[in-house]
Amino acid sequence: MDQDDAVKVMGGVAHVVSTLSSDQQQELIALLGAMAAAETNPARREFLEEFPEGFGLIDDPS
Secondary structure (H helix, E strand, C coil), X not given: CCHHHHHHHHHHHHHHHHCCXXXXXXXXXXXXXXXXXXXXXXXXXXXXXXXXXXXXCCCCCC
């Protein structure tokens, strides 16, 4: 995928995530956790594990 297109897609995802209700955000976080737990590819697992924080669904734990 073209780098510029990837940035546009991620911006669109960030916008959609920011419009979710609190309940929807919690459901998405739970779904991402389940997907990460089942993922065997380390790179995809890491992406799924980092998604909630990276997209502002949870606060930085530090």
